[in-house]
Amino acid sequence: MSRVKQFKLPDLGEGLTEGEILQWMVEVGEEIKLNQPIVEVETAKAAVEVPSPFAGVVTQIHYPAGSTVDVGSVIISVDTDPSAGALEEVVSDHPEVADMVPSPPSDESGPLGALIGEVGPSGRTATLVGYGPKSVTAKRRPRSDTAPPAAVPEVAPPPPATAARVSAAAVGQSAAQSAGALPVLAKPPVRKLAASLGVDLATVTGTGPNGTITRADVEGATAGTPAVADAPVLASYDPATRERRVPVKGVRKMTAQAMVGSAFSAPHVTEFITLDITPTMDLVRQLKALPEFEGVKVTPLLLVAKAVLLAVKRNPEINSTFTDDEIIVKDYINLGIAAATPRGLLVPNIKDADQLSLVQLAQALQQLVQTARDGKTSPADMARGTITITNVGVFGVDNGTPILNPGEAAILCFGAVRPTPWVVGGEIVVRQVTQLALSFDHRVVDGQLGSQFLADIARVLSDPATALVWS
């Protein structure tokens, strides 16, 4: 066994993998005693003095002060038997052939190095073919502030279509994606949301990076309008439990979501008014006979709609939307009519209903109802409504407390019209009577506005001549 012993930097505590040599306390040629402090090493915690495990004469210091050294590296060589005569003057310790031939592992600080599975000079476990695995602490290297974040990739505009073969439009929903159309940029989940909400992405402005359409953009476009295009979902009956489970999907799901969204965000107040609607019912008969209304359906709902439109003109703040920062008062009236369809309840709206003549309004209303019955209401039909009428009278129901269409501030519920005893000129007579209910968003609409609005509607319906006065 060689008389020159090598001392490897030990683990100075708690899994140290390396240390910085602060200063050597001995020098080459110096005679040192066992346990004499020979070097000061800085660890993660403190500066530590390391004592020598050998006595003898220092023959070599392997790393200068200031070096960072791995645990297990030889840092100093000591001639433990200086009296045995001069050492051969060599740079490394100069083992004989005999020393070079491996014998069974014994003193780990000897010249053997590590065998397979043992920790080597660098602190790594030896393998046959290389240094061995490095141990890594579970700690992230700090990034600089100026490093670009994991960026959203540049979305390049599409190149123009090569014109060669542009045949008939593709099947499927994306008919809008024909050659040369501007690209719609949206992540798959957003596309899915749009499809289920019935939103045409082509009509939505994207506010995401590079003009991509976000989830919020899609939701904003619908104001929560329920979806089209799902086929009615069949329920399955289980004789074992005697229960039928109807999946909540499509329209029903969207309706439910809209209800919840609206009911729990806007404080609803509902006001009622009962009125004698006989003059309106007479007017309906008269209008039907007019040549202008030939082939056009005239219903009480038409005149209720007209009354609402006139009342909005007199009470414009009711035609608005509440947002956290501001109330958006709209100068256009997209009048929504709640309609029963094969797929469920939908609320398509008549765009700029206030611009329409009574005939046009009648036609629009007829069209709307027919389209809804046919199940062909489009997402665009349901987008951007400003105020809604829901007609429960067709079911023979008197009234209700309607829930606002999200994004709107008021909704009118129009109930059944019944012959009812009424007081006219102190006498009891039978009149056509109905009750209207108005729910409104109390953040936008106070009691006075709401009441005024409702009263105005009732005035037009009780006395249609009022419409002439207000026009």
Place this chain on the structure above:
Amino acid sequence: MAQLTMAKALNDGLRAAMERDPKVVLMGEDIGKLGGVFRVTDGLQKDFGEDRVFDTPLAESGIVGTAIGLAMRGYRPVCEIQFDGFVFPAYDQIVSQLAKMHARSRGTVKMPIVIRIPFGGGIGAVEHHSESPEAYFCHTPGLKVVACSNSLDAHFMIQQAIALDDPVIFFEPKRRYWEKADVDPTATADPLEQARVVRDGTDLTLIAYGPMVKTCLDAATAAEEDGRSLEVIDLRSLSPLDFPTVLSSVRRTRRAVVVHEASSFVGLGAEISARLSEELYYEMEAPVLRVTGYDTPYPPSRVEEEFLPDLDRVLHVVDRSLAY
């Protein structure tokens, strides 16, 4: 202008390369007197001599290993592996030595070697003669991998591959060896590492290479009757892969279907799909779909038509994509 089979177009291309550079040598089993089992080297030994066109022992590892030594000596060997399924004994020499030599030697040792391999199925063959092993080689850095689909490309691509100083695995679709097309040897060739849009379309992009290019073109023709306009890309170069051409097409059509005979799991379709989803996440109307061989060993030949993608399977998957 001649109507040439792919085999003849390759033969002419090899001849031209050998005339151009005396260092080009052809080596492989039965390529000399026999002219190769697909006659691709027909007549070349007679014209160039046994020193330049020679039959090797039946030892694929030896074919590639000695080619490496010949390349070190300054030659430009073009090796033939007789069938796709027999490349595997040479696989170690290809991936451990051929592919790494340039990097290992920091560019001082170049490997201008082409390894020609007839590949793919559809010829009613016995076992091991219908494989599609291209993914193993594409996955190996240091190799270039190309696949011709038609006579014209075959004629020019083989010459370009031979002229490259990088090692090239050159896949030839054996079921297409006898199909004819016009070959004008004086034409300007497209770059080797570039894909080509072989049919314009607007609704969906079919991405294919080798034997499946014709299948996709046929599928696109049939799809016209349904009023669909399918674009078809012939990748030509599998590694490196010409992503710009593919991206440009799919950015326009918004739908992609990859078609290859090789099995699905970890095939080229997976790489293309991953890449497209990364680059075109916001633009895609449908996920990238794949039409591939099944994840089974290649079946007996009586069943191979059910295994291989064909026109109907391609259009079936096109339907799925368009339904999104």
Place this chain on the structure above:
Amino acid sequence: MTPADPADTPLVQLLTPEGERRQHPDYDIDLTDDQYRDFYRDLVLTRRIDIEATALQRQGELGIWAALLGQEAAQVGSGRALRPQDFAFPTYREHGVAWCREIDPIQLLGLFRGVSNGGWDPNEKKFALYTIVIGSQTLHATGYAMGISKDGAVGDAETGEAVIAYFGDGASSQGDVNEAFVWASVYNSPIVFFCQNNQWGISTPTSTQSRIPLYKRAEGFGFPGVRVDGNDVLATYAVTRAALDAARTGQGPTLIEAYTYRMGAHTTSDDPTRYRLASELEAWKLKDPLERMKAFLYKQQIVDAAFFEKVEADADELAARIRKGCLEMADPDPSVMFDQVYEEMTPLLREQAASFQSYHAGFAEGAH
């Protein structure tokens, strides 16, 4: 295990372990005193390179080292038999042949340190890069030799070119080595297959690789095979020179089995005490290649103390230079890995190189 290699298997020997000179009917050499002394010097320096590198590995400066301890004569003898125009294909242990081909030993260290895969130009040094896959290089060597034939550079005794392919006893089992024998034989290639049978493939003895003495394999392939005492530098030199000359003059391949012993471990972390007996080691120590040469020089009275001091001084200087070179070896710039895959970077590699750069540039200053 079938011990099919009887002790009386003939081998060519020109120098006994005790340093006595022998004659052989087929292999004759006539060397000058300087050449004998130079052989000794080569042996000492080769051993010293090996020892220094082993020490460096134990100090964590190299990942591993494949020591040639005990095989110096086989490598120096064959290495010195090469003419300048000949080409050598090593495995990963031929540091003695590298020495003869004037490869700077520091470049060998680069591979084992993990800084490169071999830093010299094979064409400049006519010495291929180290091949780690067992036996693969024998096919490359055969192909190169076929190229020599095609170039018409075979025939002339002075200028004809030859190839030497090194491999071990373990490698002789590999398919590639046997394919190389097939090709070299049928094409009559100018190649010498030089097998250093050092008795062990890691822990597997030669008796598991072959039922018969390895040199006899050649007969099955139709070319001559010869066993030489691999610890005898003179015999190795003589036999290799003869085989190379046969190759360069168009007589085809020869298989040389250099019968030697791996005194050290397979690589530095191997533990041979697990699979071989100390007594075997002791027996081979008595056949040490350096000792017998030293003894011979003394017996010839062509050396003095000053000669040995000078050789030791040269060895020390070489060791110091190697140590310094190793310690100063810089890690390569990692971005270089993208440049060297192909003649020109592909688009994919350019992308990856760019994102590699920007990723690394994004670490905070001094982050470690």
